[in-house]
Amino acid sequence: MRAKIAGTGSCLPLLRVTNDDLSNIMDTSDAWIRSRTGIGSRHLATEETTASMSIEAAKQALDEAGMQAEELDLIIAATLSPDHVLPPLSCEVQSGLGAVHAAAYDLGAACSGFVFALNTAQAYIQSGMYRKILIIGAETLSKLMDWTDRSTCVLFGDGAGAAVVTAEDTGVFAGVLGSDGAKGEALSCGGRHLQNPFASRAPEHPYVQMNGQEVYKFAVRTVPKCISQALEQVGWQPGDVSLFLLHQANQRIIEAVAKRLKQPMERFPVCLEECGNISAASVPILLDRVNQEGRLKRGDRIVLAGFGAGLTWGAAAFTW
Ligand code: ACO
Numbered sequence: 001m002r003a004k005i006a007g008t009g010s011c012l013p014l015l016r017v018t019n020d021d022l023s024n025i026m027d028t029s030d031a032w033i034r035s036r037t038g039i040g041s042r043h044l045a046t047e048e049t050t051a052s053m054s055i056e057a058a059k060q061a062l063d064e065a066g067m068q069a070e071e072l073d074l075i076i077a078a079t080l081s082p083d084h085v086l087p088p089l090s091c092e093v094q095s096g097l098g099a100v101h102a103a104a105y106d107l108g109a110a111c112s113g114f115v116f117a118l119n120t121a122q123a124y125i126q127s128g129m130y131r132k133i134l135i136i137g138a139e140t141l142s143k144l145m146d147w148t149d150r151s152t153c154v155l156f157g158d159g160a161g162a163a164v165v166t167a168e169d170t171g172v173f174a175g176v177l178g179s180d181g182a183k184g185e186a187l188s189c190g191g192r193h194l195q196n197p198f199a200s201r202a203p204e205h206p207y208v209q210m211n212g213q214e215v216y217k218f219a220v221r222t223v224p225k226c227i228s229q230a231l232e233q234v235g236w237q238p239g240d241v242s243l244f245l246l247h248q249a250n251q252r253i254i255e256a257v258a259k260r261l262k263q264p265m266e267r268f269p270v271c272l273e274e275c276g277n278i279s280a281a282s283v284p285i286l287l288d289r290v291n292q293e294g295r296l297k298r299g300d301r302i303v304l305a306g307f308g309a310g311l312t313w314g315a316a317a318f319t320w
Pocket of ligand 1: 027028029032033036037111150151152154155187210211212213215216248249250252277279307308309
């Protein structure tokens with residue numbers, strides 16, 4: 001059995017903040033941000049929460065799949081910015097949807113989270129343990145930004161994407177996942193610091209910090225490699241793939257990957273111009289966009305790829 005995506009959905013906050021809007025409140029410019037990253041704007045949460053956007057995206061995905069929430073066996077939510085430490089985001093989504101028969105848990109693999117969740121869903125389906133799984137990538141990254149640090153805060157946005165995954169006995173699926181904890185310093189964000197009656201530690205930097213050039217080098221080296229490994233498993237050449245849906249971190253990274261795979265940019269759709277980098281949410285939001293635009297036909301060969309903090313990376317090659 002293999003995982004088939006039966007429905008997708010996405011949700012962005014109403015507020016769209018352009019590069020020019022940012023240049024009114026900090027020392028930056030549309031020209032700098034666009035030329036370095038390809039980003040033109042990002043959506044930032046005002047009233048929305050990670051859970052509210054996840055629930056909206058999930059409802060759309062269930063609708064397209066023609067499925068009731070009660071039918072779900074499992075919910076996996078990939079996020080690095082849940083609304084609370086407890087309860088888990090996935091349990092809030094379960095409650096919001098009324099998915100009373102579903103087990104629910106969160107998965108933390110940063111920007112690779114949705115691709116990790118899809119590969120995890122495939123493993124459950126292949127084992128026969130579950131047949132109807134909701135996977136979500138959702139972030140409110142704006143609360144993890146130091147808004148006085150122009151080198152990071154201009155890059156990220158908020159939003160959520162979801163997919164309903166069902167068991168199918170035809171088609172193919174191959175997945176590759178990897179991690180390198182030794183390079184974790186390249187992209188970090190401190191958590192709550194230890195403080196109890198017997199010990200306390202100095203707080204860590206509570207906002208996202210990044211060595212942009214290290215992340216760039218890692219991405220252009222690792223992503224083509226893990227995509228090639230997934231393609232090898234299914235016996236496809238890069239030219240057999242209709243669409244490559246990559247984590248939306250940076251236009252230059254996507255162009256470098258396309259070049260290394262010797263494929264035209266038309267096969268690498270982007271939504272980062274409007275949305276910026278939304279970590280775990282970027283791949284499912286892009287997936288929903290191309291799906292709603294009618295760019296995916298049943299039987300098409302698709303590749304998803306994620307990369308990010310950890311460091312983590314992953315790819316999935318499958319038939320739509
Ligand atoms: N506006 C204007 N100037 C800026 C800004 C800004 N928003 N941010 C930094 N600068 C300045 C710096 O202060 C520096 O000025 P200086 O030369 O006077 O010191 C200059 O621009 C160059 O700064 P760098 O950090 O060296 O900029 P770089 O050219 O490396 O571009 C970027 C930064 C876009 C992040 C690049 O490293 C990159 O593409 N990295 C890839 C990683 C990435 O995209 N990460 C996204 C998140 S990670 C993920 O999703 C996996």
